[in-house]
Amino acid sequence: MTDSHTDAIAKVETSENPWSRDFLEDPYSLYARLRDKGPVVWLSSVGVWGVFRDADVREVITDWKTFGSAGGGGISNYYREKPWREPSVIFEVDPPDHTPKRAILTRILSPMALTKLRARLEAQADILADEVIRKGRFDAITEFAKPFPLKVVPDAVGLPEEGRENLLAYGAFVRRGRAHNWQQGWSKEDLDEAERVVDWVTGMCNRGSLAPNSFGSQIYDAADAGEINEHEANMLVRSFLTAGVETTMHSIGNTLFNLAINPEQGRDICSDPSLVKQAFDETLRFDSPVHVIVRNTMQDMEFRGIRLGQYDKVVAFIASANRDPLRWPNPDRYDLHRKPAGHIGFGTGIHGCVGQMVARMEASALLGAFFKRAASFELDGTPVRHLVGARGYASLPLTVKAKT
Amino acid sequence: MPKVIFVQPDGTRQAVEIACGTSIMQGALANRIPGIVAECGGSMMCATCHVYVGQNDLARLAPPSPVENETLQSVVSERSANSRLSCQLMMSDELDGLIVCLPSTQS
Secondary structure, eight states, rough: OOOOOSSOOOOOOOOOOOSGGGGOOOOOOOOHHHHHOOEEEEETTTTTTOHHHHHHHHHHOOOTTTTETTTTTOOOOOOHHHHHSOOTTTSSSOOTTHHHHHHHHHHTHHHHHHHHHHHHHHHHHHHHHHHHHHEEEETIIIIIIIIHHHHHHHHHTOOOSTTTTTTHHHHHHHHHHHHHTTTTTOHHHHHHHHHHHHHHHHHHTTTTSOOOTHHHHHHHHHTTTSSHHHHHHHHHHHHHHHHHHHHHHHHHHHHHHHHHHHHHHHHHHHOOGHHHHHHHHHHHSSSOOEEEEEEEEESSSEEEEEEEEOOEEEEEEHHHHHTOTTSSSSTSOTTSSOOOOOOTOOOGOOOOOSTHHHHHHHHHHHHHHHHHHHHEEOOOOOOEOOOOOOOOOSEEEEEEEEOO | OOEEEEOTTTTOOEEEOTTTTTTTHHHHTTTTTTTTTTTSSSSSOOSSEHHHOOGGGGGGSSSOOOOOOOOOOOOOOOOTEEEEGGGGGGOOOGGEEEEEEEEEEOO
């Protein structure tokens, strides 16, 4: 060590890049290695700190005074480079600014408020489940897990029918924009397309685009009540559109995948469809679509004896924490019979996923409708991985036999 | 370690030691106390870790945050003035002996 004046422990580092394609199929064995390396590991290929153990990850994502969110939700560091888009007013902000917006979203997305949504979700789920059961062979992503949130989420937010495919395109741009040095590698076509998609999204977030009694219009009610201003309302509607579709689609897809490759558990759930809620949360523990939550240190500090600089990026690997053997027995086993409460696949603390009860309701409607009808199901071909952003599948071919 | 006394709807009492800095919800799950579901794991979203704090103990707690207050609207059993989300009650030596009553249902 060069600095003999402190007790700080020498920095532990690795050149391995968790975002590299090398780890697309199996990031979990890398996480296990990095969990063993130390409480905080310098990821030299990206220039960020990584935290991999359950206790450490929890501390980083809940201690918002020490690890702030205003430096951006991705690797791009807003203290050091210009953000691609105006930062989120809920996700990329700290208290006290964060608090009133969180309270508004909590109210709109609370279990009580959502009871009104349940019947509509179940009706839509029945339609899709009937269709795939009738086909017998189907793609569980493109014909099932994808069309469902792409229909019910924009419906609930209050968007018109036209142009909804822009939502997935927008999500992809947001993720590219959160990458390190995001300005590099965008072609003229990318920039033009991004501008078009952003214009569409911004327009959709305006008061006039949103149906009455929707999530969106309730956000403008909060603006009318003086809780937030008109611009913040527009930005909060944007958060619904960024956060709600792709994550849910992949969590549902990943649930079907893991049940398909564990046939005895697949049989259990076909005979007892009430297991869907537990299976969905076990998927969020075992194979969540989001693997990292990103913070910035607010000042020079020590974490577990290691010195971090002010505004350094600290990446909390929630998907690694959820596999930490100190927290979970047999962490690498998918087990729909375990009680997964307390996983952090949705994050936790003041920035924990505010839409998680909608996601649970969507999953239990769609997967519940499927398993009520299915006698058995299995993989029928090779699943194709989704490559950018959320962890999941682009294609998941299944065959299903109907209950008689 | 400070203790919390959980009281079931049938009057059964169980005293449980919970480490300082741990939430009462986490302490209840770790000790398999029936009646705490905690579906969201402590994000103040699910309202399934609802408890009624003993009337004489209310003054020992800081009032609920605006977000907890919103989520308390969603509890399934009746909301009372002493309703709290146990995920937001952090254990401390000052809370030793706290009485926490469980509702008849969480969902």
